[in-house]
Amino acid sequence: MSMWTSLEPAAITVDPGSVASVRLRVRNTGDTVEEYRLRPVGDAADWTRVEPAVLRLYPGAEGTAQVVFAPPRTPDAVAGPTPFGIRVEPAEHPEIRDVVEGQVSVGPFAELRCELVPLAVRGRWRAKAAVAVDNLGNQPLTVSLSGRENGDALTVEPEPTSVQVAPGRAAFVQLTVRPGAVSWIGGTNKHPFTVSVLRAGVAEPNELRGTYIQPSVLPRWAMVVCSLLVAAALAFVALWFTAAPKVSTSAREKAGQAHKLPDKGEKPPAPPPPSKPPEEKPSEKPSEKPSEEPDGGGDKEEGPKAQTIRSHANGGWYLQANGGSQADGTQIGQSAQWTDDQFGRNQWWTIHHYPEDNTVALESGSAPGSVVQLKENTNEVELWKADPEQLKSGQLPPQQKWRLVDAGDGRTRIVNMRNQECLTDTQNDKGALSWKCSDGPNDVQDWKIAEGP
Structure with a gap:
């Protein structure tokens, strides 16, 4: 038993989202009736079909089937040449099965999606944001990023400034937003900024717009409190100097109580013996104070908070x-x-x-x-x-x-x-x-x- 197969043509090109086909010829060179099952194999099998999928041929007869390629417009159909195969398997004699090989070239397409996360950032000295870059095409893309400031009010610095994204993948670029000047007093300021995302080979960039919210270092209520404290301090100082307290003493030396210092070499008189202190009556035993330690009857925290x-x-x-x-x-x-x-x-x-x-x-x-x-x-x-x-x-x-x-x-x-x-x-x-x-x-x-x- 044997068979003969052929692809016409053996190579073909198709764009994502489109359909193309080649012809598969199968001839029964044996001497019995045979049924041939046709099935696509390889990397392109998910978007390849054979019509019809079964050929029933008499000895010496030849049949034809169409191999249809329909690559989706998604990253699953990678751009470039992709080998494919059609397995031809006789039902009666599976041991002589064969794989007919060819090549299908998928055309490229590019689709880029960018998003600023979050759209509004907040910070007194600086703030952080990120740009999510999604490659929805079927070929690698190189993207460069740059920040466009609102005059001298802001500085927007991407890190890194360029990334390469594989098909069906996403990359994140960190952004650092810094104000041109620190706002010490005056509430909250809002500064718009723009991030430009430029794909290689394209003249017009994608522009992402965000807002930097910059609160003041000292809020308004803090200034009011400081003003009140300063006013109170000044009032206290003024009151102190206008009504300074006079300090006087009632201590006076009694007449006739001056003491003569002993002459040189004269010994001072010995001090009189101390008087015997009065006997103290035994005091009653003080009553014991009740223990102030907790008896365990208070509230206890149980379980997670x-x-x-x-x-x-x-x-x-x-x-x-x-x-x-x-x-x-x-x-x-x-x-x-x-x-x-x-x-x-x-x-x-x-x-x-x-x-x-x-x-x-x-x-x-x-x-x-x-x-x-x-x-x-x-x-x-x-x-x-x-x-x-x-x-x-x-x-x-x-x-x-x-x-x-x-x-x-x-x-x-x-x-x-x-x-x-x-x-x-x-x-x-x-x-x-x-x-x-x-x-x-x-x-x-x-x-x-x-x-x-």
């Missing part, structure tokens, strides 16, 4: 259950403002510690029994109702358990046990994420855990 969790970015943003909602799937976000009970204590967290594996669970103050977890198959952080027994025993699923890692300088990393990524403050309304833990201090991944704002 409600605490706040604040990032080190831009003055400390509070981790919160967005909107104070208690429903499963509520986004866990962050806010620059302290809302306290405005949304039902949605910025308070009870940290349950499980010593057996050194992990914790984060229970929301606005939704008792609900904990912070990673959304299924994503890195998004959400609120979800936990099983009460599991919350008490610590037998929670990995996406609901976290580990607190000391980062030094009063900072703490919060690492999820499912993907070993750090809880990251995105400082916008889209909610917090888990992201690969960086080396060294990182303001958006370092948190401060305290008992109040």
